[in-house]
Amino acid sequence: MSPPSSPASLLDVDVQLGKPPILRIDARGDAPRWAAAHRDAVRAVLVQHGSLLIRGLGLRDAAQTEAVFRALGSLMTEKEAFAARRRYSAGVYSSSKWPPNQPMCMHHELSYGLEFPSLVLFACLTAPAKGGATPVADSPTVLDALPTELIQRFERVGWLLIRNYNDEIGASIAEAFGTDDRRAVESYCRANAITFEWRFDGALRTWQRRSAVVHHPLTGQRCWFNQIAFLNEWTIDPEVREYLVDMHGEDGLPFTTRFGNGDTIGADVVQLINEAYEAHTAREPWQAGDLMLVDNLRTAHGRERFEGPREVLVAMADAQHLAGCSPTIEVAVG
Numbered sequence: 001m002s003p004p005s006s007p008a009s010l011l012d013v014d015v016q017l018g019k020p021p022i023l024r025i026d027a028r029g030d031a032p033r034w035a036a037a038h039r040d041a042v043r044a045v046l047v048q049h050g051s052l053l054i055r056g057l058g059l060r061d062a063a064q065t066e067a068v069f070r071a072l073g074s075l076m077t078e079k080e081a082f083a084a085r086r087r088y089s090a091g092v093y094s095s096s097k098w099p100p101n102q103p104m105c106m107h108h109e110l111s112y113g114l115e116f117p118s119l120v121l122f123a124c125l126t127a128p129a130k131g132g133a134t135p136v137a138d139s140p141t142v143l144d145a146l147p148t149e150l151i152q153r154f155e156r157v158g159w160l161l162i163r164n165y166n167d168e169i170g171a172s173i174a175e176a177f178g179t180d181d182r183r184a185v186e187s188y189c190r191a192n193a194i195t196f197e198w199r200f201d202g203a204l205r206t207w208q209r210r211s212a213v214v215h216h217p218l219t220g221q222r223c224w225f226n227q228i229a230f231l232n233e234w235t236i237d238p239e240v241r242e243y244l245v246d247m248h249g250e251d252g253l254p255f256t257t258r259f260g261n262g263d264t265i266g267a268d269v270v271q272l273i274n275e276a277y278e279a280h281t282a283r284e285p286w287q288a289g290d291l292m293l294v295d296n297l298r299t300a301h302g303r304e305r306f307e308g309p310r311e312v313l314v315a316m317a318d319a320q321h322l323a324g325c326s327p328t329i330e331v332a333v334g
Contacts, residue, residue, distance in 0.1 A: 007044035013052065020136050020282045020292070021049045028058035028289075032067035039072055042293065046119070047218060050298035051136045053284055054291040062088040065123040065313050068291065073119045073317025079178065079188075080113055081171040082163075082231065082255060088313060095122070095303065095312040102237055104303035106137050106277040107230035109296050109316060112161045112210055114192050114323075114331070117316035118217075120294045120301065124286040125311040132306025134292060135283040136299050143213065143224040145276040150269065151224075154212035158260030158329040159228050165204040169244070170254040173204055193331040209260045211327035216297050217320065223297050225325075229273040230302075232257045232265055260329060277302075286312070297325065 014022045023045070027034035034057065035042075045052045059065050066089055069075060075091030086094035098104050110116040122134055143151065165173045174180040177188055185204065189196045195207040212226045229235055233256040236244070244253055258265055277300060294301050297320070322331075 007041040010041045011038070011045060013045055013049070015049070018282055019284050020051045020053045021045065022053045022055060022284065025054065025056040027056060031057040031059060031064060032071050035068045035071035042072065046293055046295045046298075050138055050295045051282075051301075052293050054293070055287060056289070057291050058289045059123050059125060059291060060289070061125065062092060062313060065125070066092045066315075068123070069121050069313075069315040069317070072121060072293065073315070074319070076117055076316045076319050077178075078110070078316055079115075079176070080110060080192075081176050084171055084175050085314070091315055091317075093314050095310075095314050098303065100128075100132075100306050100310070103305050105230040105235050105274055106135070106142075106281070106300040106302045107227040108139070108225050108300050111226050111296075112208055112231075114333070115319050115321050117296050117318060118320040119317040120296050121315045121317060122292040122294070122301075123313045124288055124290045124292075125313065126309050127286040127288045127290075128306035128310040129308030130306060131304045132310045132312075133283045133285050133304045134312070135281045135302050135304060136294060137277045137280045137282070137301075139223040139225060139298055139300055140221045141280045142276050142300070143222055145279060146224070146273065150272070151213065153259065154226075154228075155328045157263075158209050159212045159226055160207060160209050160258040160260050160262060161227070161231060161255065162258065163204075163206045163255045164248065164252050165206075166248075166254065168247075168254075190334060193333050209329065209331060211322070211325075211329050212260075214297065214322070214325035214327055217324050219298075221298065224300075225297055228257050228265065229270045229277070231255045232270045234265075234267040234270040235274070286310075296320075 011023055083096035083098055109120050177185050197205045214223055214225045216223055233253050
């Protein structure tokens with residue numbers, strides 16, 4: 001008697017070097033029903049590969065996309081956003097409003113939070129004329145590619161995210177916290193291990209220390225899980241950085257990262273991390289109607305430069321607490 005098949009084996013997934021796993025189907029008649037019927041199999045593929053691009057759902061609008069998202073995960077409300085988004089409905093957003101001529105480097109969604117999505121879903125309604133892919137990279141593989149001494153240092157001290165909220169770049173206070181009421185913002189910060197300071201001009205500055213390496217709660221894999229390079233000042237376009245420093249000073253940049261003990265992270269370290277990501281990046285151009293699922297702990301994602309209209313909807317799902325991922329440093333809440 002042959003052993004029972006795993007859910008993942010029921011799907012004919014195309015796995016090629018340099019591309020995310022791709023599942024080609026024809027479900028244009030009822031995409032939400034297909035998603036609900038194949039949820040377990042799709043989630044099993046994610047455990048195996050960390051990401052999956054589904055082509056052939058024929059997603060056309062936000063309502064249909066939301067139904068598919070909800071069939072595959074429990075949607076979350078975004079908190080602590082670093083860039084503005086359009087909200088389509090509860091838990092369904094546009095991709096981050098980021099200049100199309102600037103790439104978004106690899107990162108893990110909300111990896112600076114005490115609670116973050118374990119699943120991120122992307123749906124392409126309008127594919128750009130050129131570029132604009134959502135590349136992915138396997139975080140355990142990236143971890144293995146980085147120097148041991150660097151990893152050990154981050155494991156000892158963690159990483160520090162410093163943010164200065166203003167209306168010029170990045171998310172505003174209201175966009176990040178869902179309110180601009182000072183007491184509500186302060187209460188959120190205390191509950192989420194975020195140190196804060198109100199500046200003389202009413203601007204908000206925050207610091208939060210987190211683990212750079214965690215363990216996947218399902219597989220036990222060690223994952224490079226952070227936004228150390230992406231939110232570092234040396235990843236900002238040099239001309240933009242120079243302008244922001246002139247306007248706000250070195251300490252007034254909208255965001256930057258440091259070692260968890262406050263030591264500066266040099267441009268060489270940022271370059272090293274981004275090169276490790278690039279060496280292990282998989283990419284596939286979007287086609288209208290595509291759906292991509294990303295295991296947010298196992299897989300980093302980014303966004304490439306693009307030309308022409310691009311509409312990609314995003315949902316964050318299946319909340320995961322940092323405490324359940326064997327963090328290497330402790331954080332104090334209160």
